Amino acid sequence: MNGDAPANGADAGISRSMSGEAVPRPVLKVSLGPVSLPNPVLTASGTFGYGDEEPELTGMLGLGGIVTKTVTLEPRAGNAPPRIWETPAGMLNSIGLQNVGVDRFLTEKLPALASLGVPVIVSVGGRRAEEYVETVRRLQGAPGITAFEINVSCPNVKEGGLEFCQVPSAAAGVVEAVRKVTRLPLWAKLSPNVTSLGTVARAVAEAGADGVTVANTFVGLCIDIRTRRSRLSAGSGGLSGPAIRPLALARVRDAVRAVTIPVVGCGGITTAEDALEFLIVGARAVQIGTASFRDPRAARGVVEGIEAFLRAEGLTSVEALIGTYREEV
Amino acid sequence: MNGDAPANGADAGISRSMSGEAVPRPVLKVSLGPVSLPNPVLTASGTFGYGDEEPELTGMLGLGGIVTKTVTLEPRAGNAPPRIWETPAGMLNSIGLQNVGVDRFLTEKLPALASLGVPVIVSVGGRRAEEYVETVRRLQGAPGITAFEINVSCPNVKEGGLEFCQVPSAAAGVVEAVRKVTRLPLWAKLSPNVTSLGTVARAVAEAGADGVTVANTFVGLCIDIRTRRSRLSAGSGGLSGPAIRPLALARVRDAVRAVTIPVVGCGGITTAEDALEFLIVGARAVQIGTASFRDPRAARGVVEGIEAFLRAEGLTSVEALIGTYREEV
Amino acid sequence: MTRVGGLAASVAPPRTVIARVESNRPLVPGIFEAVLALPSEWGPARPGQFVQLECPPPELFGLRRPFSIAGCRAVVGGVEVRIVYGAVGMRTHGLAQALPGVALRLTGPLGRPFDAMPERRAVLLGGGRGLAPVLMLAEHLGRNAHGAAILLHGARTASQLIPIPDPPCEVRPATDDGSAGFHGTLVDLLQSMSDAGELLEGRDALYACGPNRMLAALAAWSAERDLPCQVSLETHFGCGLGMCAGCAVPVKTTAGAEVSAFERFVFLCREGPVMDAQRIDWAGVHE
Amino acid sequence: MTRVGGLAASVAPPRTVIARVESNRPLVPGIFEAVLALPSEWGPARPGQFVQLECPPPELFGLRRPFSIAGCRAVVGGVEVRIVYGAVGMRTHGLAQALPGVALRLTGPLGRPFDAMPERRAVLLGGGRGLAPVLMLAEHLGRNAHGAAILLHGARTASQLIPIPDPPCEVRPATDDGSAGFHGTLVDLLQSMSDAGELLEGRDALYACGPNRMLAALAAWSAERDLPCQVSLETHFGCGLGMCAGCAVPVKTTAGAEVSAFERFVFLCREGPVMDAQRIDWAGVHE
Ligand SMILES: Cc1cc2nc3c(=O)[nH]c(=O)nc-3n(C[C@H](O)[C@H](O)[C@H](O)COP(=O)(O)OP(=O)(O)OC[C@H]3O[C@@H](n4cnc5c(N)ncnc54)[C@H](O)[C@@H]3O)c2cc1C
Ligand SMILES: Cc1cc2nc3c(=O)[nH]c(=O)nc-3n(C[C@H](O)[C@H](O)[C@H](O)COP(=O)(O)OP(=O)(O)OC[C@H]3O[C@@H](n4cnc5c(N)ncnc54)[C@H](O)[C@@H]3O)c2cc1C
Ligand SMILES: Cc1cc2nc3c(=O)[nH]c(=O)nc-3n(C[C@H](O)[C@H](O)[C@H](O)COP(=O)(O)O)c2cc1C
Ligand SMILES: Cc1cc2nc3c(=O)[nH]c(=O)nc-3n(C[C@H](O)[C@H](O)[C@H](O)COP(=O)(O)O)c2cc1C
Ligand code: FES
Numbered sequence A, B: 001m002n003g004d005a006p007a008n009g010a011d012a013g014i015s016r017s018m019s020g021e022a023v024p025r026p027v028l029k030v031s032l033g034p035v036s037l038p039n040p041v042l043t044a045s046g047t048f049g050y051g052d053e054e055p056e057l058t059g060m061l062g063l064g065g066i067v068t069k070t071v072t073l074e075p076r077a078g079n080a081p082p083r084i085w086e087t088p089a090g091m092l093n094s095i096g097l098q099n100v101g102v103d104r105f106l107t108e109k110l111p112a113l114a115s116l117g118v119p120v121i122v123s124v125g126g127r128r129a130e131e132y133v134e135t136v137r138r139l140q141g142a143p144g145i146t147a148f149e150i151n152v153s154c155p156n157v158k159e160g161g162l163e164f165c166q167v168p169s170a171a172a173g174v175v176e177a178v179r180k181v182t183r184l185p186l187w188a189k190l191s192p193n194v195t196s197l198g199t200v201a202r203a204v205a206e207a208g209a210d211g212v213t214v215a216n217t218f219v220g221l222c223i224d225i226r227t228r229r230s231r232l233s234a235g236s237g238g239l240s241g242p243a244i245r246p247l248a249l250a251r252v253r254d255a256v257r258a259v260t261i262p263v264v265g266c267g268g269i270t271t272a273e274d275a276l277e278f279l280i281v282g283a284r285a286v287q288i289g290t291a292s293f294r295d296p297r298a299a300r301g302v303v304e305g306i307e308a309f310l311r312a313e314g315l316t317s318v319e320a321l322i323g324t325y326r327e328e329v
Numbered sequence C, D: 001m002t003r004v005g006g007l008a009a010s011v012a013p014p015r016t017v018i019a020r021v022e023s024n025r026p027l028v029p030g031i032f033e034a035v036l037a038l039p040s041e042w043g044p045a046r047p048g049q050f051v052q053l054e055c056p057p058p059e060l061f062g063l064r065r066p067f068s069i070a071g072c073r074a075v076v077g078g079v080e081v082r083i084v085y086g087a088v089g090m091r092t093h094g095l096a097q098a099l100p101g102v103a104l105r106l107t108g109p110l111g112r113p114f115d116a117m118p119e120r121r122a123v124l125l126g127g128g129r130g131l132a133p134v135l136m137l138a139e140h141l142g143r144n145a146h147g148a149a150i151l152l153h154g155a156r157t158a159s160q161l162i163p164i165p166d167p168p169c170e171v172r173p174a175t176d177d178g179s180a181g182f183h184g185t186l187v188d189l190l191q192s193m194s195d196a197g198e199l200l201e202g203r204d205a206l207y208a209c210g211p212n213r214m215l216a217a218l219a220a221w222s223a224e225r226d227l228p229c230q231v232s233l234e235t236h237f238g239c240g241l242g243m244c245a246g247c248a249v250p251v252k253t254t255a256g257a258e259v260s261a262f263e264r265f266v267f268l269c270r271e272g273p274v275m276d277a278q279r280i281d282w283a284g285v286h287e
């Protein structure tokens, strides 16, 4: 599996600088502990379906990986509509983890996904630790899963989901329980709606997570002033998109400071420049969510833009950029 | 003091509906416990200087009140430049509470402010509870102060400021200490960068606060990908502007649920529609910050827009709208 | 009951392209028609399908908006797509200001088209800007001789009735205030046609687009009649591509049948926008 | 050392108005000139003052941007203000696309202008788009016979030298690459003039606008000479009106003098943008 296939087939890993010398193509490959990705650009959970919906699947070829819509043990109906509202430079959603459930995921979704030639990270959700455990147990023998992303952060699940997000020991408890039933790499996806994300990150790292994804959406609310009701039938929702990018980036920095396991950055990334900010701060990979709604090829564009930046800066690999943030003292 | 003077001098509180009947002008006056304001629209701390800078002071006439730039015991230099960076639908700042100090504030700033005929709420900051206490002690005899806003939430003060924001007991400790030295109304301005704003709100209410302002800025970070440095010399900063509006509104709802003292809403309000969302959710007043930078008359426009909405909806007072959010179950 | 479906295979694959605004003009106050130039490999589109269109200004990050395709034809050097849209909020107001030449990202054609039943006469109902897709269907039926169509065309008032310069079939206008055509809603008009024997159960089929409220009334009215009814519904879309689960529409579950919770909602952008009116659980549809 | 100041009283009060774009065109690649029509009560503006201008698209919430006034004159029915700006980022790129007729919110005139010293000959330095305010000053000095001015005009390369169709005084170009005029920076040019006896301490005064880097070099060069030097500086503005404390510039504090911490920074939008070069603590100025 090699995601950084040359855009031009004839160009076998070598291109020419302006002065005509052959310069090696920058290496986009990144490793995140046990996980190795062709490049650092993934799709974010819940924003690319199960990979079978986007009709232009070519948009995914060349991605660093796909994180699936969160799968739960039982099928879930999700929240009543409307579930989406646009906000300044962002959107609020209250999908509520509508999904087919793990059994149908295994038979109907995973095989097609696994055949795309792109690493598949399966996002797993639940209401109680036992649900996560059972879901992972059913999934973990299946071929084609690169890692699990344990979603302990969905703001749209009312029945206790918020506990996992916000109480470090609860989040760690889920990770610890899941850790016991699988050897596959585990990332914990954290909620930004906490006083200290670093504390939660440390807790899940100690519980055995191989990485943390930072972060899920921020809790937000919009009101229809005429009806005096929420714009979303579920009340509040999760804010995503460029509006939250500076906030997510600050959370990524907190996580990078707090733990030594790899951090995956997520929140408002739309362009390669945005992604580079996260990598510079120390994320070893990034996820693209809302930006794909505006442009289904956004993630692919980010990969290309990162490569172009590395060339322009004369860097030979993306690794040379990760964590180069020159923090003020 | 009557901020809702008719726009047209001849129109003495009565206007005509489309069908020609005389309809009373909607009452914009609001009371927040011991504080009574001509209308619910205030300027936010740090975004309207000390009221002496804006050259078009007419912009302030007709406002519900002015919250001053945070004043500290000693003069403060603030952070090195750059201190401002624009983000999608928002801005990041790291001013660092640059201010003249309480003594110069008393002699040079307050008299002019007090003469504007608009209620003045003095924002007070500090590093330790004793500093807040001493600052309030020096201020509280001075004429022209309607209330204090205790800023226990500035994300840009490194030396311990974050403690007040984020630890309920620390925030409450400051309020409790200040409560002992003044009878003037006290609002506590809270940080949104916490797991449970409701818990902090309850703590400060129990410590004697007469109101809570929700909220200050969200911690954010932006990187210059070429220099690998923060866009702000101080590293991270506080995000304000429309980007954070849905987040601030959700925090206001949390506060309204948690406490019975009045809540003042703040965060990303630009138009009357935005302000109305906060009032509907239960804020008894709102503050306008970043929007004034784009349009120095933004706050005045919000007052006018609220009045127009009340008329259009056939409501006789803004009180009739406050807290009418029809929450889903 | 007619199950709309089985069409996905016969529709053109969606493509993301850059659309150039050719023209953009008001048809009636507040309702506009934009003609967009697309590359020639795009389409063809079928009546009832939609596009996801970026609305200006492009600097302003935001979700794209769904618009029904009102017409689609090959021209020299490309394909011309028409949409008819109401300026109702920020994005559509922005679109209304787009000048010729403006480039906008577009994905389409998307979604399930109307599924015309050749054995039945088509009675088309277009409310307000909902006229566009049913007018395209009327033209399509004309061309394909699927059976004579009659088009019922509703608006609040006479000045809001979108003109139909070259009608492909009989058109009957109706206005809520009686200022033009039939005095009443389109459902009132249907009822009067039914009373007059002009509408025949077992022989006619209904195809409608308009405000969700009108479609709900139509669904209720046709529920107990042998009048299959396909409606093009609206809800808020995130992606329009089946990726976000934002466009949920509640559907009825067969009494007693064991269905998974997941089946409570379908994604309108994939299973719609055209759906069998009787399949929808109208109590859960918002306006 | 000259303290720039005492002028605030003599400048026109700032007003917030709607400016209409009259014309907007490139002068050299990447540098544009916009002419804005304002109502007649606006201004007059003095050289060195600036405006806070909303940059399109207006739907995109954002801070306004500061631009030095390059010219200001009364015309029939109003006032015409010129700005010269580089398209460097999102907002200025947006501005570069503004068509005539576009309405933008503007506040001004703001800030302290250049304080011309009648007893000294004015040597003006304009680097890149920094030419605009010093050219306006040159015109002003010509009109007011404040002493003959000479204008040193720098750019990276010949094609970046903004044309001066009707120079109000002697103009000496310089380019970093020597492709036109003097080969070197404006400070190199000053040095060569000084070497040639064309620049006289005690008799001349410097007025400059350009990249902060150039101004810092100029400040260092002129520090030990009896050549008073006023510079129009740049930093990021939040409000431009003294409300936000965003525009801090570090200033030197007199050794030994007891100053409050507050005095470490001044607000460039109020105490500048024109400041005495020697007052600024250049080590703390960013690029
Ligand atoms: C399949 C489909 C086809 C459509 N075809 C047409 C058409 O042919 N002509 C036409 O005028 N309109 C059509 N619409 C509706 C059109 O998409 C909305 O009017 C438009 O999105 C409003 O955007 P706005 O920014 O102007 O409004 P906003 O200010 O965002 O909101 C105004 C109203 O638009 C709706 N809305 C808001 N966000 C969205 C969203 N993301 N997706 C959909 N609706 C939203 C809400 O009901 C809201 O009350 C269609 C909708 C769908 C789902
Ligand atoms: C008093 C004053 C007068 C000026 N006069 C002129 C002039 O006559 N012509 C001209 O071309 N430019 C002038 N500038 C600079 C001009 O304001 C910036 O180039 C412009 O703000 C860049 O905006 P942007 O969105 O295009 O760039 P961005 O993409 O936002 O950033 C590009 C660069 O612009 C600067 N910048 C970013 N935000 C701000 C902000 N809020 N305020 C100021 N700078 C910012 C930063 O250095 C940044 O690196 C002046 C600046 C000041 C302070
Ligand atoms: C419509 C939508 C659905 C989402 N569903 C999920 C989900 O099922 N599981 C999850 O972990 N995150 C989910 N998210 C959060 C995203 O994965 C991502 O963390 C968040 O949107 C921030 O990134 P963005 O700003 O790039 O979209 C969802 C986001 C959106 C907008
Ligand atoms: C430049 C700037 C300076 C600020 N200074 C202060 C301050 O001194 N004290 C304070 O309590 N809040 C301060 N704030 C926060 C605002 O009062 C307000 O809480 C925040 O900006 C959110 O509101 P807005 O989005 O309307 O700006 C400042 C905000 C900005 C943008
Ligand atoms: S709109 Fe995204 S799934 Fe339908």
Ligand code: FES
Binding pocket: D236, D237, D238, D239, D240, D241, D242, D243, D244, D245, D246, D247, D267, D268, D269, D270
């Ligand atoms: S830019 Fe706001 S105080 Fe100067």
